[in-house]
Amino acid sequence: MNQPPEIIRASHIERWSDTADVIVVGMGIAGACAALEARRAGADVLVIERASGGGGASALSSGIFYLGGGTAVQQAAGYADTPQAMYDFLMASGISPDPEIVRTFCDGCVAHFDWLEAQGVPFERSYFPGKAVFLTTTTCLMSTGNEKVWPYREVAEPAPRGHKVAREGENAGSLAMEALLARCAESGLRARYDSQVTALVVDDSGRVVGVRYRRGGEDHHAMASKGVILSAGGFNMNKDMLAEHMPHMLGNAEPLGIPYNDGAGILLGQSAGGVTQSMSGVIATASFYPPSQLIKGILVNTRGERFVAEDSYHGRTASFIIEQPGRKAYLILDSEIFAYPELTDFSHHTLVDGWETIEEMEAGLKLPEGSLQSTLAEYNRHAENGQDPLLHKHPDWIKPLNAGPYAAFDVSFNKSVYLYITLGGLKTNARTEVIDQHGEVIPGLYAAGACASSVSRDGKDYASGLSLGPGSFFGRVAGRLAAGT
Ligand SMILES: Cc1cc2nc3c(=O)[nH]c(=O)nc-3n(C[C@H](O)[C@H](O)[C@H](O)COP(=O)(O)OP(=O)(O)OC[C@H]3O[C@@H](n4cnc5c(N)ncnc54)[C@H](O)[C@@H]3O)c2cc1C
Structure with missing residues (x-):
């Protein structure tokens, strides 16, 4: 009705x-x-x-x-x-x-x-x-x-x-x-x-x-x-x-x-x-944190591009994920910050895989050739100085993602349980x-x-x-x- x-x-x-x-x-x-x-x-x-x-x-x-x-x-x-x-x-x-x-x-x-x-x-x-x-x-x-x-x-x-x-x-x-x-x-x-x-x-x-x-x-x-x-x-x-x-x-x-x-x-x-x-x-939410160390990772879409400051409120992040092509996104981590998301209600545990290099991760996630490599190179270049000129993530959550091996969680809309209220x-x-x-x-x-x-x-x-x-x-x-x- x-x-x-x-x-x-x-x-x-x-x-x-x-x-x-x-x-x-x-x-x-x-x-x-x-x-x-x-x-x-x-x-x-x-x-x-x-x-x-x-x-x-x-x-x-x-x-x-x-x-x-x-x-x-x-x-x-x-x-x-x-x-x-x-x-x-x-x-x-x-x-x-x-x-x-x-x-x-x-x-x-x-x-x-x-x-x-x-x-x-x-x-x-x-x-x-x-x-x-x-x-x-x-x-x-x-x-x-x-x-x-x-x-x-x-x-x-x-x-x-x-x-x-x-x-x-x-x-x-x-x-x-x-x-x-x-x-x-x-x-x-x-x-x-x-x-x-x-x-x-x-x-x-x-x-x-x-x-x-x-x-x-x-x-x-x-x-x-x-x-x-x-x-x-x-x-x-x-x-x-x-x-x-x-x-x-x-x-x-x-x-x-x-x-x-x-x-x-x-x-x-x-x-x-x-x-x-x-x-x-x-407000539809499926938070990838806690643990909060995961906020030091980056989110990329199927073009291998970042699209939201990862330290945003989880509902804001979710809104941006839902807007991405195919409503798909990956959380990219290196070995220093790797952890499983804790909120099991959200079923965010789709660990795609682990890879020794960024090139291998890019291929494993079927991202356009060079896309993730260039996103991470740019991110890491500024992260060395605690900066994020693209999306202005707060310095508290910035570190270079350069300690392989690397891992990715699939946080796509259809891969996680998004809980929502109108x-x-x-x-x-x-x-x-x-x-x-x-x-x-x-x-x-x-x-x-x-x-x-x-x-x-x-x-x-x-x-x-x-x-x-x-x-x-x-x-x-x-x-x-x-x-x-
Ligand atoms: C698990 C969960 C966690 C949440 N956590 C938070 C939180 O921490 N903070 C926050 O701000 N929000 C939270 N929300 C959202 C928040 O609870 C709701 O948005 C809010 O309670 C809505 O309040 P309300 O009075 O408008 O509606 P409700 O509390 O739903 O009350 C509406 C009432 O109207 C009655 N009703 C419906 N139709 C009719 C009718 N035709 N005739 C007579 N009565 C009718 C219903 O039976 C109900 O009792 C959460 C929601 C859930 C479910």
Whole structure:
């Protein structure tokens, strides 16, 4: 299904089974934050959730929130980050960023971090200085984006902004959701579980005034006097939408999420006239590091050419790999830095072979004659001086690759398991109001979380935490606004 559902006229509804001030569709991180803020602003809030309880993909997540501007954890780690530095970085690295959305997020981040802690979401005052994809310890702060990657490191002082919730293991997001759902339960808001919102209801002026939902095989209608907040997650489980917007993901890659991340929020918003943006935006990742020594290798395509600075955030690197001819790439190593990639989930263990010389490696990889030899000669010539004038890899990750024997891993898109989440969604303004094709706000309709196109819109500009961070932040914005404060 990739077509919006029908829109329902309020005048056609004979009986409303529920009424509320604010209806929140979906109880992941965005929905929980929206519902909590709307309730605390005095609104009568009804959450309608398709699953048997709240959590969504957010509860499965690694629990990394991208937050900055000088949070308590950043300060404890000795980083004097500022909202301006964060804004400058996100604007410089962003693919069509919305300045108002980015500004609102950056300016509000420190207070938002404090709010999350006040809800009982725990963050340690600890820092991991290395390069990793995620941590399984309770260590909090880590660099999770492209802050140190050229040219961004010259635009804004790099600061680590990935804040991981203090739970061991791979799904620390569950602890964040446990805390937020507990606060929701205490707040007196109402929730209907096992209830799937299937349509929006509008009045004669076009204002969104309610929803239709299906529960126990029956349709019900719920009226929202102040607003409806869409927070139903992304669309990486909707094959029709994937076929339309990113067909190469189908069959090749693994969606990260829950079955109900089927684009319902986006399609509901479209039914009321909402427009979408960045629908081909995807963070698909198959990191070749850790161990971080592999970053000292180089990536080449089937032309034997480098195409991305290897110290980029793994999602950015993956986006570039996907763009290469045949979506193919090889990681080239010498004997001093050789190691097997550690993240077995990504199945990056396709060691092609080992070779005594670069000429033999070039032939073994079936690269054009002379291509890899010339790429490595050029790379090594500058690497002797710790430089990379072609792609500006940071000197920390540069060494000449001249200690044979050599080895190559096949990191091609179809040879590794790329895990992905969708980044496109409903177009909103910084107030989370859904925008129509004329650039006008649709009265009564708000969107936050993965069903909205927010701060990050492309794998090249993503940083770990740019879903939970903005999703929780703008969920709160939506809740307050819909409640009328
Ligand atoms: C394994 C994994 C690790 C991740 N790690 C991170 C990370 O560390 N940091 C980060 O920022 N992001 C991470 N992500 C991505 C992030 O978790 C999601 O993008 C984010 O949680 C989306 O939040 P959400 O509130 O928009 O949607 P969700 O949390 O998915 O919530 C949406 C809710 O809406 C409900 N719903 C759907 N359709 C309907 C309907 N029609 N009617 C009623 N309810 C409906 C769903 O059941 C669900 O409960 C990770 C994702 C996964 C799966």
